[in-house]
Amino acid sequence: MVLAFFILFYVYSLQLQPAAALWPKFICVTGMALSAANIVISGVKWQKERDQATVFPLNSGQIKRGIILAFIAALWIFAIPRVGFLSSSMLFTGITILIFEPVKDKKHIVRDIIATIFFSVFLFAMFSLLGIRFPRGILI
Structure with a gap:
């Protein structure tokens, strides 16, 4: 897969x-x-x-997680031309991290949101350094 x-x-x-x-x-x-x-x-x-x-x-839990990831990836691909690469990547990275977080308390959720923002800013900076422009969406 x-x-x-x-x-x-x-x-x-x-x-x-x-x-x-x-x-x-x-x-x-x-x-x-x-x-x-x-x-x-x-x-x-x-x-x-x-x-x-x-x-x-494979057990049923592994199959379920694989289906969820495939669905999230499909939604992300669908969202890129509509809301842009950076916005959709930040949104779907956050969704993925929050769905698969084993401990859902305030401390872990805040950590996951910070990790998502850091990951998105890092991607943006890396692409900018390489001179690559993000695909922009219709809405942005």
């Missing part, structure tokens, strides 16, 4: 200008290589433990 995610974003990055596509392509190629390596390693492990493994190695 992660490999498919990186392949999808690599295909989308082909539509960008060559200078703007350099960093996303690098991230996608690195992610594809690591995901492929993980698939191979998991396959080898599963083959060794095949006699002890169940028919379907």
